[in-house]
Amino acid sequence: MKASPSTKRLLLTLFAVIGILTPAAGVAAVAQDATEITYFTFSAAPDQLETLDAMIAVFEEQNPGITVNVETAPFGDYFTELQTRIAGGDAPDVFELNYENFVTYASRGALLDVTDRLEADPDLAAAIYPKALEAFNFDGAQYGLPASFSNVVLFYNKDLFDAAGVEYPTAEWTWEDELAAGEQLTNPDQGVWGMNAPVTYNEFYKTAAQNGCEIVADDGTVTIDQPECVEALQFMVDPVANGYQPTEADLSGIGDTDLFLQGDMAMITTGIWMFPQFSEAEFAWDIALEPGNTTKAHHFFSNAVAISSETDKVDAAWAWQSFLSASPEAAEIRVGANWELPAVTDQSVLDSWMGQTPPDSREVVFEALDSLVTPPPFTNQALIQDELDVLFERVVAGDLSAEDALAEAKVTIEGVLSE
Amino acid sequence: MVGDRGWRHAAWVALFVLPGFSALLVFIIGPILASLVLTLYEWDLLTDPRFVGIDNFRRLISDDDFWAAFRHTIGYIVGYVPLVMVSALAVALALNARMPALGAIRTAFFLPVVSSWVAVALLWTWMFNPRFGLINYALGLIGIDGPAWLYDSQWAMPAIILTSVWKDLGFVMVVFLAGLQSIPHDYYEAASLDGASWWERLRSITLPLLAPTTFFVAIISIINSFQVFTQVWIMTEGGPSGSTTVLVERIVKHAFSYGEMGYAATISWVLCLVIFAVTLMQQRLQRWSAAYD
Amino acid sequence: MTDISLSQARSRRLSRRSGTALRYLLVVLAAATMVVPFLWMVSTSLKAPGSVLTIPPQIVPESPTLDSYRRVAESIPIVRMVANSLFVTVATVLLQLATCAMAAYAFARMRWRGRDVLFLIYLATLMVPGQVTITPLFILVKELGWTNSYQALILPAATSAFGTFLLRQAMISIPREYEEAAFLDGASHWTIFRTIIVPMSRASLATLAVFSAMGAWNDFLWPLIVLNDPDRMTLPVGLSLLQGRYTNDWNMIMAGAVISVVPIVAAFFVAQRAFVNGMVSSGLK
Numbered sequence: 001m002k003a004s005p006s007t008k009r010l011l012l013t014l015f016a017v018i019g020i021l022t023p024a025a026g027v028a029a030v031a032q033d034a035t036e037i038t039y040f041t042f043s044a045a046p047d048q049l050e051t052l053d054a055m056i057a058v059f060e061e062q063n064p065g066i067t068v069n070v071e072t073a074p075f076g077d078y079f080t081e082l083q084t085r086i087a088g089g090d091a092p093d094v095f096e097l098n099y100e101n102f103v104t105y106a107s108r109g110a111l112l113d114v115t116d117r118l119e120a121d122p123d124l125a126a127a128i129y130p131k132a133l134e135a136f137n138f139d140g141a142q143y144g145l146p147a148s149f150s151n152v153v154l155f156y157n158k159d160l161f162d163a164a165g166v167e168y169p170t171a172e173w174t175w176e177d178e179l180a181a182g183e184q185l186t187n188p189d190q191g192v193w194g195m196n197a198p199v200t201y202n203e204f205y206k207t208a209a210q211n212g213c214e215i216v217a218d219d220g221t222v223t224i225d226q227p228e229c230v231e232a233l234q235f236m237v238d239p240v241a242n243g244y245q246p247t248e249a250d251l252s253g254i255g256d257t258d259l260f261l262q263g264d265m266a267m268i269t270t271g272i273w274m275f276p277q278f279s280e281a282e283f284a285w286d287i288a289l290e291p292g293n294t295t296k297a298h299h300f301f302s303n304a305v306a307i308s309s310e311t312d313k314v315d316a317a318w319a320w321q322s323f324l325s326a327s328p329e330a331a332e333i334r335v336g337a338n339w340e341l342p343a344v345t346d347q348s349v350l351d352s353w354m355g356q357t358p359p360d361s362r363e364v365v366f367e368a369l370d371s372l373v374t375p376p377p378f379t380n381q382a383l384i385q386d387e388l389d390v391l392f393e394r395v396v397a398g399d400l401s402a403e404d405a406l407a408e409a410k411v412t413i414e415g416v417l418s419e
Numbered sequence: 420m421v422g423d424r425g426w427r428h429a430a431w432v433a434l435f436v437l438p439g440f441s442a443l444l445v446f447i448i449g450p451i452l453a454s455l456v457l458t459l460y461e462w463d464l465l466t467d468p469r470f471v472g473i474d475n476f477r478r479l480i481s482d483d484d485f486w487a488a489f490r491h492t493i494g495y496i497v498g499y500v501p502l503v504m505v506s507a508l509a510v511a512l513a514l515n516a517r518m519p520a521l522g523a524i525r526t527a528f529f530l531p532v533v534s535s536w537v538a539v540a541l542l543w544t545w546m547f548n549p550r551f552g553l554i555n556y557a558l559g560l561i562g563i564d565g566p567a568w569l570y571d572s573q574w575a576m577p578a579i580i581l582t583s584v585w586k587d588l589g590f591v592m593v594v595f596l597a598g599l600q601s602i603p604h605d606y607y608e609a610a611s612l613d614g615a616s617w618w619e620r621l622r623s624i625t626l627p628l629l630a631p632t633t634f635f636v637a638i639i640s641i642i643n644s645f646q647v648f649t650q651v652w653i654m655t656e657g658g659p660s661g662s663t664t665v666l667v668e669r670i671v672k673h674a675f676s677y678g679e680m681g682y683a684a685t686i687s688w689v690l691c692l693v694i695f696a697v698t699l700m701q702q703r704l705q706r707w708s709a710a711y712d
Numbered sequence: 713m714t715d716i717s718l719s720q721a722r723s724r725r726l727s728r729r730s731g732t733a734l735r736y737l738l739v740v741l742a743a744a745t746m747v748v749p750f751l752w753m754v755s756t757s758l759k760a761p762g763s764v765l766t767i768p769p770q771i772v773p774e775s776p777t778l779d780s781y782r783r784v785a786e787s788i789p790i791v792r793m794v795a796n797s798l799f800v801t802v803a804t805v806l807l808q809l810a811t812c813a814m815a816a817y818a819f820a821r822m823r824w825r826g827r828d829v830l831f832l833i834y835l836a837t838l839m840v841p842g843q844v845t846i847t848p849l850f851i852l853v854k855e856l857g858w859t860n861s862y863q864a865l866i867l868p869a870a871t872s873a874f875g876t877f878l879l880r881q882a883m884i885s886i887p888r889e890y891e892e893a894a895f896l897d898g899a900s901h902w903t904i905f906r907t908i909i910v911p912m913s914r915a916s917l918a919t920l921a922v923f924s925a926m927g928a929w930n931d932f933l934w935p936l937i938v939l940n941d942p943d944r945m946t947l948p949v950g951l952s953l954l955q956g957r958y959t960n961d962w963n964m965i966m967a968g969a970v971i972s973v974v975p976i977v978a979a980f981f982v983a984q985r986a987f988v989n990g991m992v993s994s995g996l997k
Contacts, residue, residue, distance in 0.1 A: 046787070046957065073940070074957045080676055081940045087464035088859035108465040248659065249567030252550040253960045254765065383677045387484075390661040397572060397660055419461075419478070428824070431901045435818035439811035440830070442870040446849065447837050453848035464851070506742075513739045516732075526984070527743035530750060533980045533987065535930035537948035538969040541955060542753050545962050551765045553752050559768075589746070593988055617731060646841055649932045653952060667933075670843050675937060680847050687844040694841055 035316040038069045040082065040092035043148070043303050043340070045072035047276070051337040055330045059323050066316045079382070086110050091308040093317045097144055099135050099302045100375055106138040107379075112307040115142045117318055127326040131369065132343040136304045144304035145325035146343035148334065151368045152206070152271045152299040154178075154291065155359075158284040160185055160192060160266040169267070169288035171367070175210075175235050178267070178291045182244035185266035194244035196256045197269035199236050199396050201388040202299075202375070208232040209297035209373040210290070215413075216376045222417070225403075225410045228294075233402040235293070237395050247396065271301065272365055276338040279358055286359045289368060300372035302343065341365065380416050387412045458685045463678030475685040485686065488664040491576065495665065496644040498580040504636060506584065507591035512625070514592070515599045528589035536586070540653035543582040544569060547654075572662035575655050579663060582650055591636055598632030599625070630708075638701045642694050666690050750973075757781070757967035764962045780963035781971070784954065787964070789942055790971060793950040796862075797929055798975075800946055803866045804928040805921050811871040812920060813913070816879035817905050821891070831880075834873045842933075850937055864938045865946070869928060875920045882916035883909055918986045929976055947972040 044052040049072070056068045071092060073081045079101055085091055086105075097105060105111055118125055125133070132146035154169055161168055164185050169178070182194035197203055205215055213228035223229070239245035246259070257274055259265040263283050269290065278285060290298055305324050307317040324330050331342035331349045341353060354362050378384050388409050394400040400408075458475055462468035479485055514525065531539060546553050547568040555565030566574040602625065610620050626633075648667035651657065657664040657672075666686060674683035756764060758776040784790050818824070819831050849868055858864040890912070891904045899907075910917070932948045939945050942953065954968045980987050 071941070077953075077956055083465075083678065084675065084859070084937070085940060088854040089857055090859050108463075110465065247567075247570070249549050249570035252548050252567075252570070255960065258960075380677060386672070386676070390658070393658065393660040394572075399572070399660065428822075432818055432822055432824045435814040435822070435901070435905070436830070439815035439871040439876060442811060442867070443834070443837065443873065445852075446868040446870065447840075447845060447873070448833070450845035450848035450852065451837065451840050453851075454844050457847060464854070510739065510742050513735045513742075516735070518732075518736055518739070524739055524743045526981075527746045529980060529984075529987065530746055530977060533926065533976050534973045535932070535948045535951075535976070537930075537932050537951045538972045541951060541965055541969050542749055545756065545966065546749055546752065548962075550767060551769055551962075553749075553769060556769050585745070585749070646843065652932075653955065667843050670846070671933070671937075674847050674850070680851070684844070684847050687841070687847070691840055691844050695839060698839065 034065050034067055035313050036067045036069060037093040037311075037313050037316050037320060038071055039320065040071045040073070040085075040095040042073055042075045042078040042096060043273075044070070045074065048337060048339045051333060051339050054333050054337075055324065058329045058333070059320060062323070062329075063316075063319050066319060068320055086308070086310075089310070091310050093311040093313055094305060094307055094320055096147070097136075097304050097306050099300070099304070100381065102136055102144060102304065102306075103138060103377055104379070104381065105306070106143040110309055111143040112309045112311070112314065112317075113141045113143060114145070114307065114318065114321070115140075117322075118142050118145075121322075124322055124326050127328075127344055127346065129343040129345055132302045132304075135300075135302050135374075136306075144306035145321055146302045146304045147325045147330075148340040149300065149302040149343050150272045150340045151301060151365060151372065152269060153287045153289060153364055153368055154267060154269055155260065155274070155278065155285060155287050156267045157260065157263060157265070157281075158286060160263070160283075164266075168286070169291070171289045173288070173291040175291055175293045179235075179238065179244075182239055182267065183242065186244045188243070191264050193246050193259065193265045195239050195267040195269075196245050196259070196265055197236065197239075198256070199240065199392050201385045201392065203236065203269070204233065204388070204392065205375050206290075206297050206299050206373050207236055210292035210295060211235075212294045222410050222413045224413065225406045229406055230403050232293075233392070233395065233406060236392075237402060240396050241398070271299070273340050275359070279338065281358075284358075286361050287364050288361065289364055292371075296371040297373045298368040298371050300369070300374060303340070378413070378417070380419075384413055384416055387416075454684045454687065457681050458688060460681040462680040464680060465678070468681075471681065475682050478682065479685055479689065484661070484664065485669060487661065488666050488669045491663055492645060492647065492665045494576060495580060495583075495647055496641055498577065499583050499644055500637060500640045502580065503584045503587050503591050503640060504633070507588050507636075508595050508633075510588065511592045511595035511599055512621070515596060528592055530589075531586045532589040534586075536649040537653060539586050540582065540650045543578070543585070543650075544654050547578050547582075569655055570659055572658075572660045575659060575663045579647075579650055579654055582654070583647070586650075587640075591640070594636055595629070595632060598629050602628045634701075634705070634708075638697065641697055645690060645694055645697075753966050753969055753973075756962055757970050759963055761961075761963055765960070780967035783964050784967045784971065787957065788945075788950050788954060788968075790950065790968065792943055793945050793947050794971070794975065796944060797946040800862060800865045801925050801928040803862070804869045805925050807866065807870045808872050808875055808924045809917060809921060812875035812879050813910060813917065814905070815871070815876045816883050816913075817901075817909055819876070819880045820883035821886075821904075821909060822901070834876055837873045838877070846934065846937070849934075853938055859938050860941045860944050862944070865928075865931075865935055868934070869924070872920075872924065875924065878920055879913060879916055882913045886912050915989070918983075919989050922983065922986045922989070925979075926976070 041052070049070070052070060056070070060067060082092075082095060091110070097111075128146060129149070132149045133142075136142065136144035136146060156169055158168065161181075164187070166181050166184050169181070178195065184194070186192065186194035197207075208215060208224075208229050211228045211232040213224075213226055213232055215222070215224045215229070217223045240247055246256070251259075256265065256268060257270060257277070260268045260270075261278060261281055263281070272287075289296060305321045307314065307321055311317055326344060328344070328346055328349060331344045331346060332352075334340065334342045335349055335353045335356075338356065342349060344350070356362070375381070391400065391405040391409055391412075395402055395405045459470060459472060460468045461471050461475070510528065514521070518524075547555075549555055549565065549567040549570060552568075554568070558565040568574050568578045606624050606628070607620060610624060615623070646667055647665050648671070651663055651665050651668050652671070655663045657668050667690070670683045670686050670690070673679040673686065755771065755773055757780050758778070759770065759773040760775055760777050760779065763770055763774060815834075819827060853859060853864045853868075886909060890908050891899075894904050894908060929946075930948060931946070932952070935946050935949045936952065939949055942950065945953065951965075951968050951972055954965055958964050
């Protein structure tokens with residue numbers, strides 16, 4: 001018996017279904033006449049996409065034949081997504097990395113070594129802010145070029161300070177001064193919170209440094225349970241316990257920066273990337289160095305542009321990477337849009353950034369660079385961060401003392417490091 | 420001749436079985452076996468897989484976070500299963516009669532069932548918002564100062580349980596209704612003639628005859644509950660203070676946030692064994708109850 | 713009849729009537745509990761930005777606007793996501809119906825060596841929860857270069873052991889006489905499958921269709937893992953993306969939720985009976 005026509009029809013249908021499905025995957029791999037590179041970023045979305053588009057327009061004009069496709073993800077999802085894409089063999093040609101995650105990707109061989117290309121172009125190297133460039137050097141090789149950097153300072157609402165008759169923060173302030181001001185500024189009747197800094201691991205390693213606490217000693221022993229560290233955690237929790245700082249439930253999903261912007265928060269410890277949003281505030285505000293306790297310590301964040309070690313469009317990727325990092329055009333567009341601080345040495349660009357207000361005291365941003373701290377170089381950063389954040393939440397909720405939390409944190413970190 | 424027929428028959432069998440079976444082999448059976456092998460490895464997908472023997476199982480035994488997630492999953496089941504069954508049975512009993520607008524009322528119970536879990540979880544995250552949500556507003560109207568729900572480690576799991584009961588009520592109710600409608604009407608008529616009250620009829624006719632359905636619903640609900648994930652992921656992501664971590668959430672975190680494929684596979688096999696144990700228990704109990712019928 | 717028994721009968725009738733009223737009240741209240749959150753969802757989505765985070769909440773939006781829907785469309789490719797969900801759902805259902813019905817036919821209506829063993833293997837896979845396969849399946853999909861593709865969503869669900877089991881049960885109960893006459897007329901298995909067995913299993917096929925459609929439409933975990941390009945995302949993942957980006961913009965999140973709920977609710981109204989049957993027998997799984 002021959003296969004009946006209907007059998008054939010069935011088989012054809014099945015193949016057709018499978019056939020329709022398969023080409024979709026291959027499209028990206030097909031080479032095109034013009035070089036098309038993908039750039040994956042978190043810092044542009046959602047507020048600075050137009051700024052990035054403006055940079056791309058200039059770049060594409062200077063480099064005919066190269067087009068840049070932008071893909072974005074919110075910061076919270078970005079690194080999970082990036083990891084999945086690299087693992088899935090679907091890495092973007094060029095992508096953004098922050099300093100904290102740089103080591104993970106560099107050490108796993110996911111990034112292209114651009115040392116030779118950088119050395120071949122001394123002008124380029126000289127145009128990049130040295131401290132930021134250094135940050136993306138791993139084992140003596142350059143794996144990324146910084147595009148911007150930022151740090152965290154103390155923002156304060158001048159109007160609320162004036163109304164409460166409190167002196168503005170100065171560089172001489174310590175934790176004690178900050179807490180005292182927080183108490184005076186808190187006004188539950190008017191819904192005004194005195195201060196805010198998130199009680200998280202990211203905030204902790206810096207606050208700990210302000211008190212001379214080392215999370216991991218030079219010889220590799222975990223020392224997160226030292227009294228200096230306990231004191232630091234206690235200082236972070238006290239404002240919540242005393243009602244100067246809102247709990248998560250008080251916020252009910254409203255952002256802490258939203259409260260500051262609404263004029264309902266007197267002091268907030270947050271990043272200079274908030275400048276553009278806060279410039280819409282209807283009150284006077286300024287920034288100051290973080291108080292610190294026994295010493296000063298400030299976050300240092302730098303976002304770099306890195307090339308995937310898997311890409312086959314290295315030249316185009318390099319052109320975009322060096323343009324985004326060091327070109328005066330990109331830097332000027334960045335400054336014009338008030339989008340972080342370009343990591344360039346060009347004085348005229350920096351001057352025009354300094355000239356913008358608010359805040360009046362922009363020099364604070366550079367002063368903070370003298371006391372920058374970086375997170376301990378843990379290999380499984382994500383796991384440790386999650387574990388410690390949970391412990392800190394329990395301290396905030398009053399279920400655990402700061403001392404017990406850090407004793408537990410020590411065990412956790414040692415456990416993760418030993419695996 | 421026979422051979423020819425045999426070959427032709429085999430070709431027909433292959434034609435019918437192979438499309439489905441090959442998909443089963445590649446996408447289900449293969450991965451199941453691979454997952455078993457994976458429990459002996461650690462793999463972050465970026466570097467080469469590393470053979471670790473039974474280290475993953477050893478780690479599991481002393482992993483407080485795993486046991487916490489296990490406890491939370493059991494806590495979820497203990498809260499959810501009885502609640503959804505009692506309320507679904509109550510609604511099914513009430514609906515198992517002629518009444519005005521019956522169709523519309525039944526439809527109302529199906530709306531949450533057909534909606535996606537993501538939409539429902541987002542809706543209830545918003546409902547449970549301590550300051551701006553509908554729940555605490557309604558509680559306020561009757562003079563109750565509502566808790567912080569998803570922001571409070573005591574109340575987050577109850578909120579997730581209530582959301583799940585709301586979502587699944589219609590589904591469980593339909594299964595109960597099917598069971599109720601299979602009870603012969605004569606039994607009730609006879610009982611009515613004997614002057615049995617509603618309560619007596621429920622106790623002596625409805626509940627015993629509904630027992631197989633009840634049993635079945637309980638087992639299905641327990642097995643499904645061990646796999647609770649989406650609502651937790653959307654509503655709390657395991658928080659606050661890690662009070663709502665559950666087994667599947669651990670699997671996803673370890674595999675896709677911490678790059679520990681092997682450990683994730685290990686947890687998934689523990690989950691599988693637990694579900695298997697529940698199924699075995701079901702069969703034992705069923706045999707036992709059949710013997711005493 | 714004595715006076716006493718008369719009054720007993722009356723009080724019983726009275727209590728039955730009040731019992732019916734009470735029962736009706738209970739049912740209506742419970743039904744309201746089901747519906748009110750959906751109304752709140754719609755109401756929130758229609759509010760103007762700024763009138764969401766208010767105390768007390770506005771139950772009915774003061775100045776309703778479709779602005780949130782516009783903003784959803786601007787921030788994620790929502791139309792594309794609806795289309796993706798539709799395409800993936802339809803493809804999954806068609807594939808599952810075809811593969812399951814054919815395998816079920818072989819299990820139910822044909823004799824062959826190894827049949828019972830193979831069927832046992834099918835049943836055994838039902839015991840293993842989906843989470844077990846998720847890591848290896850992800851690695852497989854990645855090795856095939858299928859991340860961010862439709863086939864990564866569709867092909868792993870191309871067949872279902874549960875569906876095969878369900879259809880086998882339906883097909884095995886069809887009396888032999890139907891096909892014997894056809895075989896004598898020289899009809900092939902394919903003809904019998906197509907003209908006799910499939911039409912007679914229509915109810916179970918519909919059940920499976922509903923069941924797998926709901927599964928494909930609402931699936932979250934797997935698409936969450938294999939998709940990161942918004943243009944390929946299905947609705948549930950797109951919705952969670954919205955939540956990740958606009959944590960507190962409840963107008964927008966609820967507008968997205970409405971968009972995701974409307975198609976499946978509409979489908980439910982069209983095929984209510986099949987849905988309910990699907991739910992009852994999906995319990996069998």
